Amino acid sequence: MKSIKTLIAVVALAGLASGAAFAQSHEREIPPRVTWSFSGPFGTYDETQLQRGFKVFHEVCSNCHSLNKIAFRTLAEHGGPGFSKEQVTALAATFKVKDGPNDAGEMFERPARPADFWPAPFPNKQAAAAANGGAAPPDFSVIAKARTYERGFPWFVFDIFTQYQEQGVDYIASLLPGYEEAPAGVTVPDGKYYNKYFPGNIIAMPPPLQDGAVTYLKGADGKPQAPETVQQYAKDVSAFLMWAAEPHMEQRKEIAFRVLVFLLVFAGLLYFTKKKIWANVEGHA
Amino acid sequence: MSGHSTYEPKSAVGKWFESRLPIMGLIHSSFVVFPNPRNLNYFWTFGGILAFMLVAQIITGVVLAMHYTAHADMAFNSVELIMRDVNYGWMLRYLHANGASMFFIAVYVHIFRGLYYGSYKAPREVLWILGVIIFLLMMATAFMGYVLPWGQMSFWGATVITNLFSAIPGVGEVIVSYLWGGYSVSNPTLNRFFSLHYLLPFMIAGVVVLHIWALHVPGSNNPSGIEKKTDKDVLPFHPYFTVKDAFALCCFLMVYVWFAFYIPNFLGHADNYIEANAAVTPSHIVPEWYFLPFYAILRAIPDKLLGVLAMFGSIAIMVVVPWLDTSKVRSGSYRPVFQIFFWLFAINAVILGWLGSKPPEGMYVVASRICTVYYFAYYILVLPLLGLFETPKSLPASIADSVLGKGGSGSAMASGAASSPSTKG
Numbered sequence: 166m167k168s169i170k171t172l173i174a175v176v177a178l179a180g181l182a183s184g185a186a187f188a189q190s191h192e193r194e195i196p197p198r199v200t201w202s203f204s205g206p207f208g209t210y211d212e213t214q215l216q217r218g219f220k221v222f223h224e225v226c227s228n229c230h231s232l233n234k235i236a237f238r239t240l241a242e243h244g245g246p247g248f249s250k251e252q253v254t255a256l257a258a259t260f261k262v263k264d265g266p267n268d269a270g271e272m273f274e275r276p277a278r279p280a281d282f283w284p285a286p287f288p289n290k291q292a293a294a295a296a297n298g299g300a301a302p303p304d305f306s307v308i309a310k311a312r313t314y315e316r317g318f319p320w321f322v323f324d325i326f327t328q329y330q331e332q333g334v335d336y337i338a339s340l341l342p343g344y345e346e347a348p349a350g351v352t353v354p355d356g357k358y359y360n361k362y363f364p365g366n367i368i369a370m371p372p373p374l375q376d377g378a379v380t381y382l383k384g385a386d387g388k389p390q391a392p393e394t395v396q397q398y399a400k401d402v403s404a405f406l407m408w409a410a411e412p413h414m415e416q417r418k419e420i421a422f423r424v425l426v427f428l429l430v431f432a433g434l435l436y437f438t439k440k441k442i443w444a445n446v447e448g449h450a
Numbered sequence: 451m452s453g454h455s456t457y458e459p460k461s462a463v464g465k466w467f468e469s470r471l472p473i474m475g476l477i478h479s480s481f482v483v484f485p486n487p488r489n490l491n492y493f494w495t496f497g498g499i500l501a502f503m504l505v506a507q508i509i510t511g512v513v514l515a516m517h518y519t520a521h522a523d524m525a526f527n528s529v530e531l532i533m534r535d536v537n538y539g540w541m542l543r544y545l546h547a548n549g550a551s552m553f554f555i556a557v558y559v560h561i562f563r564g565l566y567y568g569s570y571k572a573p574r575e576v577l578w579i580l581g582v583i584i585f586l587l588m589m590a591t592a593f594m595g596y597v598l599p600w601g602q603m604s605f606w607g608a609t610v611i612t613n614l615f616s617a618i619p620g621v622g623e624v625i626v627s628y629l630w631g632g633y634s635v636s637n638p639t640l641n642r643f644f645s646l647h648y649l650l651p652f653m654i655a656g657v658v659v660l661h662i663w664a665l666h667v668p669g670s671n672n673p674s675g676i677e678k679k680t681d682k683d684v685l686p687f688h689p690y691f692t693v694k695d696a697f698a699l700c701c702f703l704m705v706y707v708w709f710a711f712y713i714p715n716f717l718g719h720a721d722n723y724i725e726a727n728a729a730v731t732p733s734h735i736v737p738e739w740y741f742l743p744f745y746a747i748l749r750a751i752p753d754k755l756l757g758v759l760a761m762f763g764s765i766a767i768m769v770v771v772p773w774l775d776t777s778k779v780r781s782g783s784y785r786p787v788f789q790i791f792f793w794l795f796a797i798n799a800v801i802l803g804w805l806g807s808k809p810p811e812g813m814y815v816v817a818s819r820i821c822t823v824y825y826f827a828y829y830i831l832v833l834p835l836l837g838l839f840e841t842p843k844s845l846p847a848s849i850a851d852s853v854l855g856k857g858g859s860g861s862a863m864a865s866g867a868a869s870s871p872s873t874k875g
Contacts, residue, residue, distance in 0.1 A: 206712060234530045303724075306530065310715055311723035318804065330713050333720065364733070410723075413533075413540045420541070421711030425704060432700040439693045446488065446685065448853040 196339035215246035218405025231285035234306035238279040244415035300369040309333040309410040334403040341399035344372040485684035487672035493563040495698030503553040510546040520644035522637035525600035526725040548710040554740035568780035569671040575772040577664035594647040601722030606735045617755040674852040675781025683849035742806030749810040750818035776837030784843040795828045
């Protein structure tokens, strides 16, 4: 029996090892891990970070990228950036949205209300593509879940237990400052850029962030809440995009813990009930 | 169903009803006093877990359908509305999406348990074949369910899989256009997939009833593979197995909750958060993880028709397993050589799954071919020949003896059970 099991284990390991051996070819650089407040079983969003990230999105990204599935009201909802209802109403009012038809059958423009969705910067995909060198900038509503990189064996197995699922935000946080000179031998077409984290490395988006481009709120000491650098902007806006993609994450993780504790206790009770019931059966523990 | 019905209604209403529709007696004989082999291990709890998962999927699915819009232009957005604005919509959707995966984890444990302990052998062939039918229906249901969010992987997965039918000579193209409801995967495809995704689970439920019916004729197989002979071999279903199943289910639910609430997108694919776009093909089109071994078999074969035949054949061959296995001994616990081939088969299946997630190039194709050959060889060569050449260990005289360690090699059974797949909830 023992030799059989050893044999099987050896074959299994050999199979997996040879598999891992020819899995080691990467076209693009793996984004480094960022420490996020929202990772892990008790992770929560950092309100101030989401507010900073929102500012970056609002002032920079939203000039080209839509955020179609996010309504203004959600910015004030629990587990998000924590803006007040008044702030959100005021913010919405700075946008114009098309409404109608009215009683006269006319479409009209009105200031946005909290119930409206974030207005897109372009009227349609074609307009977005035409204004951006032929490639429409992707919508940002779920982009933090729509981007990833391959973890490969055995890391994806460990991820089940460590709950590492921030590949998307890690990637975005690396991509934004990830522009550099193309290495020798790589020709970058006109109007395109070289980014070491982008799949295929040739990206149509120009470097979107510059140091100091967005002014952060000042803290009590008169200094900005966080450094006004490309790296920091990238992290903050990535965190904001994670929230946009998973607005109920905090509630989800809270419920998860409660359900797990319940199931653990319940399983324990069932285990001892089972033991008791089976105790009088000969040959069973 | 073959439990001795000792059900005596106590109330007058109960007596009145029972004499007109003896359903309470049926339930009583099937799930209360039904005699189960006393030595069932925890791998036998997965039948109950699967029944739970089917009900859970139907309940979450019915509620999701109340909020979902099956239209190519609105489906993706309606799923996001469920995630954001429907009360606990995110919970319903994550439970349903991960529930499909848990369903498959449980069914794979259930199938491998059947293969190891020879549960398919006479007199349980029909029970086994009904199980294969349920498995096929599950695959169809899961595939169509994955199309509904109308993301990139939904769309392109649907395109790849429906195109497989075009390999059938003569009628292939016609079948594909009926699947599509047009000339490509488009809105009519989504509509009919939604309709069928809602229909098939109820067909599964129907076949599950037959499956349980066929189970209750001979009763459960057991780790020793010996039929029950006397009352000493059995215990009533309730409370012994209800409590055992409940404990196992509770443990399984913890795994389910871990995935659905903590890492809900781990088993999904990032590309499915990009709305379907017929003009952009994803770099790698991969199905859900539970289809990967079969996908690897499909791609291992360079010819399209043969590949499709091999893929469907890899499931169809399970129908004839009861007649391919020539061994007189039912349980793998008493078949030392069989155990080697069985565990190699299990590992082979896992490696096939991993290969299915890789691009079909270079070493991956070579490895897929080797694994595919072993997959079929296990059924076609190993099972028939092993029964003729292998010398099994001596069997205990009865189930009770196997538990109480009298005669035979009861210890082999225990170690066999201990080394079974570690995927159990």
